[in-house]
Amino acid sequence: MAAVGAALTVFLTGVGGWLLLRWVGDALSPARSTAPQRVPFTGGLPLEVHAWSRYHARYYAMALLFLAFDMEMVFMYPWAVVFVREGVTALVEMLMFIIILVLGILYAWRERALAWA
Amino acid sequence: MAGAGTGVGVRRVLAGLAGRAPARVFVVAGRDARESVQGLRLDPRLEFVDSPRAAAILLVVGDLPEPLLAAGLALHDSMPRPRATVWWIPASGGPKRSDFPGALVVRAGEDVAAAISRTQAALLLGRRASEPDLLPDTDPAPWRGVGPYGQGGTGMTGGVPYGRPLAERAPDRDGLELDQLPVGVGPFFPPFPPGFVLEAKLQGDVIQAAALGENAFARTEPRGDTMAAVSGPFARALTQPVLITELELARARHHLAWLGHALRVQGLGALGRRAWRLASGISPVRAQEVRVFSRMLEATRSLGWATASVGVIDTALLAQMAPGPVTRAAGSARDAREEDPAYIALGFESVVQPDGDARARWRQRVDEALQSLQLAGQAGERLSTPVGKIESPRGTLTDAVSPAAELLDLVPALVTGMEWGDAMTTIVSLDLDLEEAAGRPVPAA
Numbered sequence: 001m002a003a004v005g006a007a008l009t010v011f012l013t014g015v016g017g018w019l020l021l022r023w024v025g026d027a028l029s030p031a032r033s034t035a036p037q038r039v040p041f042t043g044g045l046p047l048e049v050h051a052w053s054r055y056h057a058r059y060y061a062m063a064l065l066f067l068a069f070d071m072e073m074v075f076m077y078p079w080a081v082v083f084v085r086e087g088v089t090a091l092v093e094m095l096m097f098i099i100i101l102v103l104g105i106l107y108a109w110r111e112r113a114l115a116w117a
Numbered sequence: 118m119a120g121a122g123t124g125v126g127v128r129r130v131l132a133g134l135a136g137r138a139p140a141r142v143f144v145v146a147g148r149d150a151r152e153s154v155q156g157l158r159l160d161p162r163l164e165f166v167d168s169p170r171a172a173a174i175l176l177v178v179g180d181l182p183e184p185l186l187a188a189g190l191a192l193h194d195s196m197p198r199p200r201a202t203v204w205w206i207p208a209s210g211g212p213k214r215s216d217f218p219g220a221l222v223v224r225a226g227e228d229v230a231a232a233i234s235r236t237q238a239a240l241l242l243g244r245r246a247s248e249p250d251l252l253p254d255t256d257p258a259p260w261r262g263v264g265p266y267g268q269g270g271t272g273m274t275g276g277v278p279y280g281r282p283l284a285e286r287a288p289d290r291d292g293l294e295l296d297q298l299p300v301g302v303g304p305f306f307p308p309f310p311p312g313f314v315l316e317a318k319l320q321g322d323v324i325q326a327a328a329l330g331e332n333a334f335a336r337t338e339p340r341g342d343t344m345a346a347v348s349g350p351f352a353r354a355l356t357q358p359v360l361i362t363e364l365e366l367a368r369a370r371h372h373l374a375w376l377g378h379a380l381r382v383q384g385l386g387a388l389g390r391r392a393w394r395l396a397s398g399i400s401p402v403r404a405q406e407v408r409v410f411s412r413m414l415e416a417t418r419s420l421g422w423a424t425a426s427v428g429v430i431d432t433a434l435l436a437q438m439a440p441g442p443v444t445r446a447a448g449s450a451r452d453a454r455e456e457d458p459a460y461i462a463l464g465f466e467s468v469v470q471p472d473g474d475a476r477a478r479w480r481q482r483v484d485e486a487l488q489s490l491q492l493a494g495q496a497g498e499r500l501s502t503p504v505g506k507i508e509s510p511r512g513t514l515t516d517a518v519s520p521a522a523e524l525l526d527l528v529p530a531l532v533t534g535m536e537w538g539d540a541m542t543t544i545v546s547l548d549l550d551l552e553e554a555a556g557r558p559v560p561a562a
Contacts (some may be wrong), residue, residue: 034254037195041168043306044188044259045314053284053296055321112536 061113068101120359136238139164143172145189146311150178153207162234167307169195177200184333195234197248199240308382312551327348327529334555351509355402358500370399371510372482401494411483424476428543441512446481447473475546521553
């Protein structure tokens with residue numbers, strides 16, 4: 001019961017604090033924003049559609065780059081430990097692995113994931 | 118009581134300090150206004166901001182055609198308080214109407230920067246009241262659902278959110294069916310020329326379809342002289358001999374002013390101001406400074422990355438266009454000055470760039486500005502020969518062809534498929550001017 005009471009106290013304090021901060025913000029702000037002030041600025045034209053829109057942020061390009069470099073590191077640490085013992089075999093294996101990852105980077109490059117703009 | 122007195126005192130001191138800061142100005146430029154505004158760009162008393170949200174003063178320049186006036190009023194109302202409007206009429210005569218009631222009217226010959234700066238100080242000190250809204254404070258499209266309390270419906274959370282339909286859907290470049298957002302940008306979007314309206318369909322930041330809004334300057338009744346739309350000495354040179362020095366200095370000034378704007382759009386404001394300083398004090402003896410500046414631009418890697426291979430125009434289209442910096446930046450050597458005996462005597466040879474992208478265009482304009490300074494230095498008292506066409510800063514101008522209108526027509530096809538940043542770079546790189554385009558329509562082929 002005490003646990004529920006504590007949780008309730010935290011919840012009510014949180015909500016109360018939030019309402020208080022909102023009230024302070026409203027009380028301090030010099031003026032209410034008007035309808036024309038709330039319109040997003042695109043150069044003066046009225047808006048035609050709602051701004052809720054789902055679009056493709058193309059996270060896969062970022063994921064691809066992350067995987068390329070992250071996987072490289074994951075494999076390289078144990079590889080560095082055994083490299084002296086395994087010799088040329090380890091070098092060739094690592095080269096093959098890196099070539100496969102570079103293909104991913106080249107694909108991301110083509111998709112303009114690395115572009116400046 | 119003492120506390121209240123201190124509070125008022127602190128407030129006065131702070132307002133006084135704020136009043137001495139540069140006035141934050143948002144420009145709404147109407148007819149014949151671009152050149153006049155350019156003259157204010159370097160004034161230390163003013164700070165030009167890119168959104169009305171950041172402005173205290175709305176600077177309305179010249180006469181606004183009817184379609185632009187609506188946008189101007191909406192921008193006025195979207196400014197935060199305290200706010201004021203300064204209506205500057207740089208041309209003599211000027212409009213009689215009073216579309217912005219309460220605006221401070223500044224006429225030709227008066228110091229507009231001082232007036233703006235005084236107005237901001239008066240606003241902050243409370244000596245001038247903030248202007249009320251000019252449009253009604255009603256939501257243009259309130260939230261409406263189907264139920265009696267506005268609830269329910271078919272939108273994302275029911276109803277038609279704020280009365281606006283949700284975005285349509287269209288296939289995206291990865292083969293997915295996703296929302297497509299129609300967005301109208303303009304007519305006073307600061308990176309674009311005044312009056313330029315781009316109706317884009319955006320998916321993320323990719324422009325999937327683009328169209329131009331109607332040219333607001335074209336709707337107004339035609340004036341007696343069609344050439345007035347083209348600035349300064351170039352219009353005169355079409356019919357009468359003009360000093361080559363005057364023409365070439367005007368060209369160099371135009372290109373450097375354009376460069377300043379383009380650099381600002383690229384986020385390189387300090388370099389942009391440098392270009393404007395060069396433009397404002399242009400003279401043949403300062404060619405070396407322009408050369409140094411050109412090397413600085415080449416050394417600015419981010420400028421090259423952002424503009425290289427952006428906005429390349431189809432070669433078949435280029436071949437049909439009137440010559441100008443844009444076609445010369447794509448390797449075509451045509452230039453109207455090659456047919457003028459006066460220029461031939463000066464040993465004029467057109468300069469070109471091979472690449473045809475946005476980077477080639479700024480390099481081309483820098484090169485042409487340098488060449489113009491050299492020609493202006495050599496020309497002495499020589500006069501141009503009116504041969505029925507003249508090389509204006511935007512291209513070869515004749516009685517029938519306006520390079521500005523041709524460049525404007527390129528935009529929709531050019532920006533379709535581009536990401537928004539590239540589209541802005543491309544549009545700026547064309548050096549568009551709606552007023553000039555409206556002054557001389559391209560005749561139907």
